[in-house]
Amino acid sequence: MSTRTVMVLSGPNLNLLGEREPEVYGANTLDDHLAVAREAATIHGLEIDHLQSNHEGELVDAIQAARTDCAAIVINPGAFTHYAWAIHDALAAFDGPIIEVHLSNPAAREPWRHTSVVAPVAAGTIAGFGSDGYRLAIDAVAALLASA
Numbered sequence: 552m553s554t555r556t557v558m559v560l561s562g563p564n565l566n567l568l569g570e571r572e573p574e575v576y577g578a579n580t581l582d583d584h585l586a587v588a589r590e591a592a593t594i595h596g597l598e599i600d601h602l603q604s605n606h607e608g609e610l611v612d613a614i615q616a617a618r619t620d621c622a623a624i625v626i627n628p629g630a631f632t633h634y635a636w637a638i639h640d641a642l643a644a645f646d647g648p649i650i651e652v653h654l655s656n657p658a659a660r661e662p663w664r665h666t667s668v669v670a671p672v673a674a675g676t677i678a679g680f681g682s683d684g685y686r687l688a689i690d691a692v693a694a695l696l697a698s699a
């Protein structure tokens with residue numbers, strides 16, 4: 552178990568970043584966003600583990616594994632944000648800081664994106680800042696771990 556590992560989780564369709572609706576999500580790929588997260592993590596002496604999955608159960612399995620392997624979770628659940636209660640419940644069983652990240656700002660989009668079932672179990676949500684959101688999320692994790 553490493554107390555310095557942050558599990559970064561990416562939900563469905565985020566593997567298509569760079570190609571998918573670039574007018575909404577920008578031109579950067581998921582790897583580009585992860586590079587931003589890793590750079591921020593290095594500054595704070597943290598390490599990043601990452602899983603992208605299009606399958607809710609795989610994300611639940613990763614969240615459960617993080618209970619023993621990781622100090623914190625940064626999660627962009629993609630569309631699972633808005634209805635995946637199994638992800639909510641898995642996160643509720645995780646003891647460390649959880650930060651919800653969105654590249655776009657769901658609150659400024661279609662009404663069905665305005666609900667997050669993840670927000671109630673997250674320390675906070677960072678939305679609308681593109682890649683910078685991953686840097687801000689890692690900064691937030693570092694601050695929360697330092698004050699724990």
Ligand code: DQA
Pocket residue numbers: 563564565627628629630631632652653654655656657664
């Ligand atoms: C997203 C926002 C979600 O509403 C959407 O389903 C995504 C991406 C974002 O990062 O802005 O897949 O999580």
